[in-house]
Amino acid sequence: MKKFKVGILGATGMVGQKFVTLLQNHPWFEIEVLAASEKSAGKTYEEAVENRWMMDEIIPESLKGKIVLNVERDAEKIASVVDFVFCALSMPKDDLKNLEEKYAKMECPVISNNSANRMQPDVPMIIPEINADHMKIIPIQKKRLNTKKGFIATKSNCSIQCYVPALHPLFKNGIQKILVSTYQAISGAGKNFNTWPEMNDNLIPFIPGEEEKSETEPLKIWGEIKNEKIVPNNNIKITSQCLRVPISNGHTAAVFASFKNKISSEGAINLLKNFKGDAKSLGLPSSPKKFIHYFEEPSRPQIRPDINLENKMAISVGRLREDSQYDIKFICMSHNTVRGAAGGAILLAEMLCREGYIF
Numbered sequence: 001m002k003k004f005k006v007g008i009l010g011a012t013g014m015v016g017q018k019f020v021t022l023l024q025n026h027p028w029f030e031i032e033v034l035a036a037s038e039k040s041a042g043k044t045y046e047e048a049v050e051n052r053w054m055m056d057e058i059i060p061e062s063l064k065g066k067i068v069l070n071v072e073r074d075a076e077k078i079a080s081v082v083d084f085v086f087c088a089l090s091m092p093k094d095d096l097k098n099l100e101e102k103y104a105k106m107e108c109p110v111i112s113n114n115s116a117n118r119m120q121p122d123v124p125m126i127i128p129e130i131n132a133d134h135m136k137i138i139p140i141q142k143k144r145l146n147t148k149k150g151f152i153a154t155k156s157n158c159s160i161q162c163y164v165p166a167l168h169p170l171f172k173n174g175i176q177k178i179l180v181s182t183y184q185a186i187s188g189a190g191k192n193f194n195t196w197p198e199m200n201d202n203l204i205p206f207i208p209g210e211e212e213k214s215e216t217e218p219l220k221i222w223g224e225i226k227n228e229k230i231v232p233n234n235n236i237k238i239t240s241q242c243l244r245v246p247i248s249n250g251h252t253a254a255v256f257a258s259f260k261n262k263i264s265s266e267g268a269i270n271l272l273k274n275f276k277g278d279a280k281s282l283g284l285p286s287s288p289k290k291f292i293h294y295f296e297e298p299s300r301p302q303i304r305p306d307i308n309l310e311n312k313m314a315i316s317v318g319r320l321r322e323d324s325q326y327d328i329k330f331i332c333m334s335h336n337t338v339r340g341a342a343g344g345a346i347l348l349a350e351m352l353c354r355e356g357y358i359f
């Protein structure tokens with residue numbers, strides 16, 4: 001595999017910093033450009049993240065002196081020197097939608113963490129183990145954008161990243177309805193306890209926009225390509241509540257689900273334990289060896305012992321049992337800034353490179 005030169009748009013933020021640390025010593029990708037807002041542009045990366053570096057790892061020596069570019073003003077320059085960009089910007093949705101399209105139209109593929117383009121019918125939203133085949137929409141999108149190389153591919157919101165994979169092995173039983181409550185870490189808001197001290201010993205019962213995404217994005221992931229569009233799976237009904245909890249990293253979900261073809265808890269646990277994921281997602285540099293880890297102990301999964309499993313790319317599930325109102329219920333958990341953000345996007349980019357969509 002050739003080495004791909006990559007740019008990180010939003011390199012100074014929480015997810016951008018995660019990209020920077022995860023891409024150190026990546027076998028296929030090397031960071032060529034770090035870019036952010038006008039506030040950071042022109043500074044060295046070290047100056048730009050001064051007093052707001054949130055990773056456990058130190059700032060990579062090789063990037064400390066790199067000058068941060070402006071994602072808008074330097075767009076042409078960035079697109080001309082990289083093979084593709086990861087986008088981890090926080091900007092108004094319309095501005096972001098236009099900016100990602102602008103990069104794609106400049107023949108620079110965009111692998112995005114943002115919601116701005118996620119629900120576009122010809123933009124794939126991919127969890128590689130589940131709906132790798134949605135890559136096939138990319139040539140259709142390129143026709144609309146009139147590009148040869150440029151396109152946008154997105155990963156889903158971090159809130160659905162644990163419960164959609166945990167339900168997917170049971171998909172053939174005909175999922176009918178899902179009730180889910182998510183308990184989401186503060187890094188999901190780009191914060192830690194230093195920058196958000198009010199979250200110590202606290203819980204906030206509202207995350208703007210999150211419940212809508214939690215209820216609609218899974219339907220696109222489980223959708224099908226028909227008539228040049230990804231058509232959402234509207235047979236499944238989802239209701240959700242999303243809560244912010246005083247946890248640094250790791251989103252947990254409590255899930256209830258009913259199926260057309262009833263399934264026993266033993267049968268469901270077996271399907272989860274044996275689930276491997278789509279063949280196209282396997283054997284990539286960031287693929288977990290085992291995607292879903294099922295725990296028999298009733299006190300698992302927990303954040304502290306389980307969050308780092310498979311380099312933070314695993315989905316942990318436990319307490320699956322039959323329910324009096326729904327067919328089954330269970331608890332699941334995953335790392336929101338790695339599996340749910342930068343790591344998930346890197347895995348997606350690896351798959352797109354190996355499958356020849358990024359070249």
Ligand code: NAP
Nearest residue numbers: 010012013014015036037040088089090158187188190341
């Ligand atoms: P963040 O820490 O607030 O970082 C935001 C980044 O966007 C910074 O690099 C910032 O640059 C840049 N930015 C802000 N306003 C800008 C503007 N007007 N023009 C250009 N650049 C601008 O946010 P985050 O938590 O990393 O999240 C980034 C994106 O990923 C969001 O869309 C979020 O929804 C999504 N996401 C986050 C998570 C998570 O777990 N945190 C998970 C999945 C998806 P400056 O530093 O120069 O201001």
